[in-house]
Amino acid sequence: MSDKHIDHPPLQGAKLAIGTVAVSLATFMNVLDTSIANVSIPTISGNLGVSSDQGTWVITSFAVSNAIALPLTGWLSQRVGQVRLFISATVLFVLASWLCGAAPNLPLLLLARVLQGAVAGPMIPLSQSLLLAAFPRSKAPVALALWSMTTLAAPVAGPILGGWISDNYTWPWIFYVNIPVGILAVTATWWIFRERESATHRLPIDKLGLLLLVVWVGALQIMLDKGKDLDWFNSPTIIALAVTSAIAFIYFVAWELTETHPIVDLSLFKLRNFSAGTIALAVAYGLYFANIVLLPLWLQTNIGYRATDAGLVLAPAGLVAVILTPFTGKLMARMDPRMIASISLLAFAACFLWRANYTSDVDPWSLIMPTLLQGVGLATLFVPLLGVIFTGLSPSRIAAASGLSNFLRILCGGIGTSIFQTAWDHRSILHHAQLNEVSTAYNPVFQQFTHRLQQGGVDAQQAYGIFNRVLDQQAAQLGVDDLFYISGILFVALVGLLWITKRPGHAGGNDDASAAASGAH
Incomplete structure (x- = not known):
């Protein structure tokens, strides 16, 4: 050595x-x-x-x-x-x-x-x-x-x-x-x-810090992944995982704040720009990543898209981001990075609020147009936010700050995906129950639908089964629309969080951000 x-x-x-x-x-x-x-x-x-x-x-x-x-x-x-x-x-x-x-x-x-x-x-x-x-x-x-x-x-x-x-x-x-x-x-x-x-x-x-990190993150993720299957907190396993994660997290924070060579430098959260910028980046990425998992899953399981077609729906966002990203660096020298990042967050918000109005007969053009807005958000998100995060940090702390912000960003991506899968299932069940409440013999729409099926040679039980499958599809559609809407509202809220930070300087901070930007993509 x-x-x-x-x-x-x-x-x-x-x-x-x-x-x-x-x-x-x-x-x-x-x-x-x-x-x-x-x-x-x-x-x-x-x-x-x-x-x-x-x-x-x-x-x-x-x-x-x-x-x-x-x-x-x-x-x-x-x-x-x-x-x-x-x-x-x-x-x-x-x-x-x-x-x-x-x-x-x-x-x-x-x-x-x-x-x-x-x-x-x-x-x-x-x-x-x-x-x-x-x-x-x-x-x-x-x-x-x-x-x-x-x-x-x-x-x-x-x-x-x-x-x-x-x-x-x-x-x-x-x-x-x-x-x-x-x-x-x-x-x-x-x-x-x-x-x-x-x-x-x-x-x-920091061996103990690493062990505690693995325990609290691992227990949290297993809890989120297995929660639905085990009926959440009605299961002793889920309760044990939640308690384990909480205790390990508390010990992890206490240990890292006092360790001479911490694996994660939590003292960075004392800085306003780092805290607000990192939270904004982590939550924004978590929402974005959860949605790019949810969208193709919904397209294939509910709308009948092939995997290739679902992939093509997502592709325009990346193409727009590739084209626009070189211009983001030039804008950083002329505009307040918080303004550029705000444009990004609002572009994401507009994308998801647009998608919140989808129906089960959505056409390809309506799928692609919001995706173009998402590309604008991607191109203008990472570098400006890193400009905010690294403001006021000495060069010796840039590596630690980059590592911690990336850790939280990727962690939020995994956790967000688990939460969205569970939330979609819960919202679909809720909407199915609400739709089923009005599907009675006294509802003219229900009567007309089942009567038309029976005229086509289907018996009453089969007609009810077909109607229930239609309810399943509509409930899943309403459930995914709920998550799109919530995503849009959260992106708007992140804009407010961003503006409690101080304005990054035109030198130093932006260079540091550019140097670390690659780790954020």
Whole structure:
């Protein structure tokens, strides 16, 4: 081990091009996996013989283990070296992808996804570090622009590729596609970066803090995922998980605030901009991520869309974001970042309030138009909010602040998905009961519907069964509309939270935000 600082010269020519492509490929593969499974949940659930809400554990298990692994990145990179850690994580990611595809049942698939999420944690921040070190300092914005384009292109490709594979092949191939990409990325990265290893030295690790983090986050996520199946707090298991998570969280906070080398620097929450900006980013991302899981699930289970078509509905948001993101950096130099972030939050709000009026005969154009607004929100969300979050922080605290804000962002993505699945089920049941109350023999609509069916040769019991299926579809539609409406209102509320912060400076803070922006996509 060495504690001597190593300053490598920038790469040039073909090596720079190949190194950029190699790191970007690994990043693309990583980000792709956060979205490629979204449209494949009904297919995976059907093939494994589980319900769709159980199928969403495939997404939440990845998100939560990824969030837990993020705070370890700094310690591991200083202990192992950035290049060795990045390559090791990428190799393990490829192995975990193979295990996901080969999983014969849901428990083994979830275990493989947990491993995949854990090793994916260091890949995102390290890919940015390697890329920045490979470019001259004057070209850092170019490096970050290339990085951002990669991370925005992956969510465009993910739903389309996942849907196409699910419709034309078998679902394991949504994971197997990572294998050739990963092998190519590992080979090229090792060839270009093996002589550019960072300095390493031993650092103490906050073992108790890490253990408490795993316990409270893990117990919370299991509680949210299993709550519906176990009838929530009528189940001793759910109560035990809730108590375990609460106690571990309290101990975690107390320990981290007094530990010399905390795994998570909670003292950052004493800063107004960091607290308000991080909460706004985490909640906004949680709502966004929960909705991009919910939308294709609703389209496939209630509207009759194929997985490919559901993926195509989501794609325009990514395309708009790719086109507009380069302009966001230019706007940061001229406008208050809080104003840009407010535009983003209001664009998301308009998108979801628009969707709250959907009916079961929604046309493709009505599905795509709000998605374009969502793309505007994506393009103007991350960098301005990071400008708010990093205001007033010394350079030595930027890494800790970035790690903590990303941890909460990804954690909220997983938790938001679980909450939305449960809420959709509850709202659908409520609406079904309300609709059923008025479906009596005295209701002329009910009488006309069943009478028309009976005239077509269906007996009374069959007519009632068909009517009940129609009620199921309408109840699910009203339930998903409720969640769209709630999402829109919460995005409007986040605008108010944003404006209790101080205005970020035109220098320093924005540069820091740009440097950390890649980790937020």
